[in-house]
Every structure is written in structure tokens, then in C-alpha cells.
């Protein structure tokens with residue numbers, strides 16, 4: 343773990359607008375540093391704010407309390423818990439993974455040979471190379487999940503966030519994803535994964551457990567340091 347974090351959270355808390363009237367906190371203020379090359383597991387009971395924290399780290403929502411310091415303005419890839427794909431969208435596993443390179447591919451999203459290689463490697467890493475031409479609608483839940491992990495890997499972002507990436511995976515698929523995450527961390531990526539499974543958390547270098555937020559109206563908890 344390098345001494346220099348890529349993300350630093352200063353008393354970051356969040357309340358959803360819908361909960362503003364009750365002052366319920368989705369995420370109790372948290373101090374946290376996230377370092378390149380580490381795998382950090384976020385655990386905690388249902389409703390403790392794990393997905394909310396990932397959304398904050400991804401920049402999808404802004405803290406309602408505290409601030410997130412983005413050292414070097416790192417790119418962030420988010421693999422959500424379940425990514426809906428409309429049945430009307432005829433998209434293959436390979437195309438799902440290729441979306442991870444769109445940012446690099448210009449207006450017409452034409453991938454360079456180097457981008458295509460990265461996509462192929464990402465699919466290979468999660469054990470989906472043989473299914474790359476299969477429509478997503480024809481994939482099992484676990485195969486679909488791995489296609490989105492491949493997309494996240496293909497982004498090659500300095501920060502990779504994953505919401506329960508191993509849930510519903512069989513032993514071999516889980517091992518493939520663990521290898522992929524370990525490899526990404528070894529290459530210097532800061533990997534943050536949400537999990538309920540102690541076995542999945544055990545692959546992490548560090549575990550941060552979020553407590554159930556105190557939902558007492560008006561209560562403003564003191565920051566915790568993780």
C-alpha cells in the first residue's frame with residue numbers, strides 16, 4: 343500500500359433528499375483513505391450505506407456532509423449491484439465489456455486494436471471469453487454479472503468500485519473474479535468491493551465495516567475513522 347491515498351474522505355456523510363425531513367442518514371459521517379494497489383472490502387448490515395458510499399466515491403452523488411478529496415482526480419469505474427439491460431437491446435457479452443473502452447474510443451466508439459485487446463483480456467480474466475458473442479439476455483445471472491465486471495476491468499480506471507461482485511457466482515467464477523481483482527490491485531488499482539460474505543471480505547487487504555446509521559431525527563453522529 344502506498345503512503346499516498348487516491349481518495350480521502352473527510353467526515354463524509356449522506357442523507358437522501360427524500361429523507362431530509364427526518365434527518366435520517368444513509369451514511370453516518372466517515373473518515374477514510376483509499377490507497378492505490380489495495381483491495382478494500384466494505385461490509386455492514388443491510389441499510390448501513392455501503393451502496394451509498396460507492397455512489398459517493400463514484401461521484402454519482404455529492405456528500406451532504408464533509409468532502410471527498412480526489413488526489414490526482416482519478417478516473418473511477420463502478421460495477422453496480424445489478425445493471426438492467428432492456429430486452430429490446432441486442433447486446434452481447436463482448437459488447438458489454440467493450441463499453442468499458444468507450445471513453446477512449448472517440449465519437450464513433452470504434453475501438454483500436456489495443457482497446458480490443460484490453461476487452462478480450464478482461465473477458466478472459468473473468469472466464470467469459472467463450473461467451474463473448476452471446477446476447478446478454480441469454481446469459482445466466484452469474485455470467486451477466488461477470489460481463490459487467492469485465493466492463494469495469496476494461497475501464498482500467500485507477501479506482502474500481504464493485505457492489506457485491508461475487509454474489510451468485512459459482513466456485514470457479516468466484517475464483518476468476520477474485521483473481522481479476524487481485525490482478526487489478528497488483529497493477530496499482532484501488533479496488534473497493536461491497537460484500538456481505540466474510541469469505542469475499544477475506545480476499546481484501548483491509549475491511550471497513552459500516553454500522554447501522556442512527557436514525558434518530560436530528561442526531562448528527564461524530565465522524566468515525568476507518
Ligand SMILES: Nc1ncnc2c1ncn2[C@@H]1O[C@H](COP(=O)(O)OP(=O)(O)OP(=O)(O)O)[C@@H](O)[C@H]1O
Nearest residue numbers: 358360361368386387388389390391392393394395
Ligand atoms: N434512493 C434512495 N432514497 C432514499 N433513501 C435511500 C435511497 N437509497 C437508499 N436509501 C436508504 O439509505 C440507506 C442506505 O442504503 P444503501 O443501499 O446504501 O445500504 P446498503 O448498506 O448498501 O444496503 P444493502 O446491504 O441492503 O445493499 C438505507 O436506509 C436506504 O433505505
